[in-house]
Amino acid sequence: MSALVLHEYAPSGNCYKIRLTAAHLGIPLERRNYDILKGETRTAAFLGQVNANGRIPVLQIGPDDFLPESNAACFYLADGSDLIPHDRFERADMLRWLFWEQYNHEPNVATVRFWKGWVGFENLSDVQRANLPGKQEAGAAALALMDEHLERRDWFVIDRLTLADIALYAYTHVAEEGGFSLTPYPAVRAWLDRVAALPRHIPITA
Amino acid sequence: MSALVLHEYAPSGNCYKIRLTAAHLGIPLERRNYDILKGETRTAAFLGQVNANGRIPVLQIGPDDFLPESNAACFYLADGSDLIPHDRFERADMLRWLFWEQYNHEPNVATVRFWKGWVGFENLSDVQRANLPGKQEAGAAALALMDEHLERRDWFVIDRLTLADIALYAYTHVAEEGGFSLTPYPAVRAWLDRVAALPRHIPITA
Numbered sequence A, B: 001m002s003a004l005v006l007h008e009y010a011p012s013g014n015c016y017k018i019r020l021t022a023a024h025l026g027i028p029l030e031r032r033n034y035d036i037l038k039g040e041t042r043t044a045a046f047l048g049q050v051n052a053n054g055r056i057p058v059l060q061i062g063p064d065d066f067l068p069e070s071n072a073a074c075f076y077l078a079d080g081s082d083l084i085p086h087d088r089f090e091r092a093d094m095l096r097w098l099f100w101e102q103y104n105h106e107p108n109v110a111t112v113r114f115w116k117g118w119v120g121f122e123n124l125s126d127v128q129r130a131n132l133p134g135k136q137e138a139g140a141a142a143l144a145l146m147d148e149h150l151e152r153r154d155w156f157v158i159d160r161l162t163l164a165d166i167a168l169y170a171y172t173h174v175a176e177e178g179g180f181s182l183t184p185y186p187a188v189r190a191w192l193d194r195v196a197a198l199p200r201h202i203p204i205t206a
Helices: A013-025 A044-050 A070-078 A088-119 A126-150 A163-172 A186-196 B013-025 B044-050 B070-078 B088-119 B126-150 B163-172 B186-196
Strands: A005-008 A030-033 A058-062 A065-068 B005-008 B030-033 B058-062 B065-068
Touching: A005 A013, A013 A070, A013 A088, A013 A163, A058 A070, A065 A070, A065 B088, A070 A088, A070 A163, A070 B088, A088 A126, A088 A163, A088 B065, A088 B070, A088 B088, A126 A163, A126 A186, A126 B126, A163 A186, B005 B013, B013 B070, B013 B088, B013 B163, B058 B070, B065 B070, B070 B088, B070 B163, B088 B126, B088 B163, B126 B163, B126 B186, B163 B186
Parallel strands: A005 A030, B005 B030
Antiparallel strands: A005 A058, A058 A065, B005 B058, B058 B065
16 A cells, blocks of 8 residues: 545544554555635535545545545555454444444534634534534533443453544544533543553644 | 344334345344334333444344444444455445445434424424524435436446445435435436345335
8 A cells, every 4th residue: 555645634533533543554644634614625626536525534545546434544544454353243343333433423522622613602603503502412422421331341342442442532532622521431531541552642633 | 143133113214224234135134123202212221231322223143242323233234245345445435435324314314304204393393493404405415416426327336236325225215205305316316226126125114
């Protein structure tokens, strides 16, 4: 593999997931930055060539091969490695957490962080304002579910790091930037420390 | 494999996906129904044993092995079969569509269908009402993106049915129950016909 290009917006947890996966695997990534606040992923060129869905991250594998969706890009990088369980049930169970992350965690924890840290609460639309309490509640419920799961385990799926831990780490470790407190979730905090202590770990700012 | 149990609510497209995958693979499923409108997936027994997230579908693999998240359950069933591409990029590209389905399609097309057909527009909460126009618009955008993609292809990822087609078929073929018109999307309609014409196809009501 060579010349992999990550089309990204660096502070996005979805983009960080891919960089963190690549770091654990020792795969170099060329990085191309887009300012999502300036609409740089909604240009005709981006929509036509990189991703018709107008979103980052997109992992570019070759001249014409583009892979949107953060967790699919992580799976591509990790395919065949120990970051994906080799047992059939455990592999599907890892995917379960990746889907759960995108459905129950990211739309709440990441969205509230984005609204607070980038858009600004004072600039939210009426619909966003109406959704805020529900997203705060659902984000806290997601963190509580993680905490309960981690009470009995060191890692999400098997006895070592997998993509499930990487994907969930990305927005959980910055949840306080969205106003979520991690104080009520000691098992989550201990797991965050375990992830960050791994030899090849890189921070979101790297 | 034997004694697989699908914990489900039959009219849910997420549950249908799993039945459709199993039908294509010739895998028998024992089915256990829960009335989500009566809160049967929020009981202490369900939350404690089947899924702490309080949602169906859940595919039960063994006495203590439960697999939530529809697309993860489909992946478990299809792992190693031709429903999942054998090429690394194509496999990740299939997952891309599965993640896109859960992030961009299901929360819009399926949710509006559920609100219209099960909850009733007149019973929506204020927050749901505030979200309705955005979900209608995002659902139509998802259908338009599918149509553009299918203009140049018969199937979503490779030259035959994969889990991407099954997952996207589930709620697309009943989108009109949510008030979405499929008339503007001829490539989607032709693809729906191709999926339904496959030898082992079963309808959502089966």
